[in-house]
Amino acid sequence: MYGPIFLVVSILGAFHETTAASQHINKDLSNQYNARFHVYEEPYSIDFTYHNYDQMSRFLRTTSLRFQNLTALYSIGKSVKGRDLWVMVVSSSPYEHMIGKPDVKYVANIHGNEAVGRELMLHLIHFLVTNYGSDPYITWLLDNTRIHILPSMNPDGFEVSKEGYCEGGQGRYNARGFDLNRNFPDYFKQNNKKSQPETEAVKEWVSKIQFVLSGSLHGGALVASYPFDNTPNSLFQSYTSAPSISPDDDVFQHLSLIYSRNHGSMYQGLPCSPSQPGFKNGITNGAQWYPLTGGMQDFNYVWNGCMEITLELSCCKYPPASDLQFYWDENRVALIKFLAEAHRGIRGFVIDENGNPIERASIKVKSRDVSFLTTKYGEFWRILLPGMYKLEVYANGYLPRDVEFRVVEQHPTYINVTLYRASRHPGEDEAGSNFYNGNRDHVNRDHVIHFRPHSGANAASEANNGIFSSLSNGFNSFVSNWFG
Numbered sequence: 001m002y003g004p005i006f007l008v009v010s011i012l013g014a015f016h017e018t019t020a021a022s023q024h025i026n027k028d029l030s031n032q033y034n035a036r037f038h039v040y041e042e043p044y045s046i047d048f049t050y051h052n053y054d055q056m057s058r059f060l061r062t063t064s065l066r067f068q069n070l071t072a073l074y075s076i077g078k079s080v081k082g083r084d085l086w087v088m089v090v091s092s093s094p095y096e097h098m099i100g101k102p103d104v105k106y107v108a109n110i111h112g113n114e115a116v117g118r119e120l121m122l123h124l125i126h127f128l129v130t131n132y133g134s135d136p137y138i139t140w141l142l143d144n145t146r147i148h149i150l151p152s153m154n155p156d157g158f159e160v161s162k163e164g165y166c167e168g169g170q171g172r173y174n175a176r177g178f179d180l181n182r183n184f185p186d187y188f189k190q191n192n193k194k195s196q197p198e199t200e201a202v203k204e205w206v207s208k209i210q211f212v213l214s215g216s217l218h219g220g221a222l223v224a225s226y227p228f229d230n231t232p233n234s235l236f237q238s239y240t241s242a243p244s245i246s247p248d249d250d251v252f253q254h255l256s257l258i259y260s261r262n263h264g265s266m267y268q269g270l271p272c273s274p275s276q277p278g279f280k281n282g283i284t285n286g287a288q289w290y291p292l293t294g295g296m297q298d299f300n301y302v303w304n305g306c307m308e309i310t311l312e313l314s315c316c317k318y319p320p321a322s323d324l325q326f327y328w329d330e331n332r333v334a335l336i337k338f339l340a341e342a343h344r345g346i347r348g349f350v351i352d353e354n355g356n357p358i359e360r361a362s363i364k365v366k367s368r369d370v371s372f373l374t375t376k377y378g379e380f381w382r383i384l385l386p387g388m389y390k391l392e393v394y395a396n397g398y399l400p401r402d403v404e405f406r407v408v409e410q411h412p413t414y415i416n417v418t419l420y421r422a423s424r425h426p427g428e429d430e431a432g433s434n435f436y437n438g439n440r441d442h443v444n445r446d447h448v449i450h451f452r453p454h455s456g457a458n459a460a461s462e463a464n465n466g467i468f469s470s471l472s473n474g475f476n477s478f479v480s481n482w483f484g
């Protein structure tokens with residue numbers, strides 16, 4: 001459903017000073033005046049304690065009032081129990097997308113009892129706004145990136161979770177008992193789980209903003225896990241642990257290593273307990289660890305061209321608050337360095353011969369068959385490691401175009417691609433590339449399936465129920481298109 005999802009919180013800007021007010025200050029106005037400036041007099045700080053929904057909301061509001069030029073607070077929707085799903089943008093342009101510059105995000109507390117990420121997000125917000133202008137790296141990051149932080153995707157689950165509970169499922173699910181990280185559309189398998197309001201809010205959010213890079217924060221292990229989470233052959237999941245390799249496997253491994261190497265201990269890959277696995281260099285392919293259907297990271301990647309990885313940040317899901325300082329120290333550098341990776345690879349604009357932006361042009365890097373779309377400004381981004389690549393660009397009514405380019409280590413490669421209108425001979429105007437057929441007839445980005453090697457492949461697997469049909473459909477299209 002389409003709706004105005006970005007409700008910028010304006011209640012804090014509701015106090016006005018007038019000359020008249022200063023002459024006739026009644027008690028209420030005086031209190032309001034004091035309340036407004038009180039926030040500037042109090043030290044701006046964040047404790048190493050857990051913040052329930054009300055405390056978290058208060059911190060976010062205080063931050064948005066105190067740092068009006070660096071932050072914006074909006075809600076992407078409400079939980080089952082009516083709690084706002086707050087997102088705080090931290091950037092030198094908090095209210096407006098910076099044309100040509102990437103938007104990135106963190107989503108924490110999707111499992112309500114995995115509490116460390118939620119608190120780390122509040123500390124990250126505090127750290128970013130208090131270091132802007134003094135720390136050159138943070139200043140550069142916020143001048144060139146819009147960072148969207150959703151500290152809790154499952155605020156209802158958190159409220160019924162218990163501090164000190166390292167394992168178990170109390171609070172993991174939303175208020176209707178759904179696991180939100182099994183609730184997204186899935187490329188490999190039909191997902192029959194009823195879509196939840198929290199999931200719908202995130203789906204609409206990522207359909208409105210082209211996020212380039214994302215981290216999903218969890219607990220219960222210590223590892224950076226990357227797509228794919230699901231696999232065409234998870235029928236055999238109890239017998240094998242084969243990786244489910246995505247076309248951007250090199251990039252995903254790199255992003256995961258950036259996190260694990262900048263983390264205090266993740267890179268060592270030690271198991272949380274003797275019964276749990278260790279992870280070489282602190283990273284793993286999601287399906288190789290264990291396959292799952294309906295996860296958020298595969299959805300971000302396949303549906304929206306956003307590179308998301310899953311960050312498991314603590315062996316204990318809800319450790320005592322006295323450990324929070326330790327977790328912040330372990331993760332601070334990694335959280336920041338990871339986001340900066342949005343500035344690696346290629347970026348640019350797709351324009352027509354008159355220099356106007358072309359929206360919803362389909363873009364693919366050759367041999368990486370997850371395509372993505374340009375924004376309304378014609379922008380695109382793709383995180384890539386150094387090397388030579390070929391960009392394949394297609395837009396309805398235009399001649400398709402290939403562009404070769406080089407990516408270097410030091411800075412992103414900027415490319416503007418001009419597309420020329422196709423001459424319309426009968427039968428030719430719809431000829432285009434077969435690859436991009438999946439993107440053609442859809443108006444809303446959130447319904448577009450980018451990763452669709454053959455037109456109709458996904459529809460076929462959705463139409464057939466059962467594990468065997470998805471096994472054959474998924475696997476065949478997979479192999480023939482990545483390697484064929």
Ligand SMILES: [Zn+2]
Nearest residue numbers: 111114218219
């Ligand atoms: Zn989790």
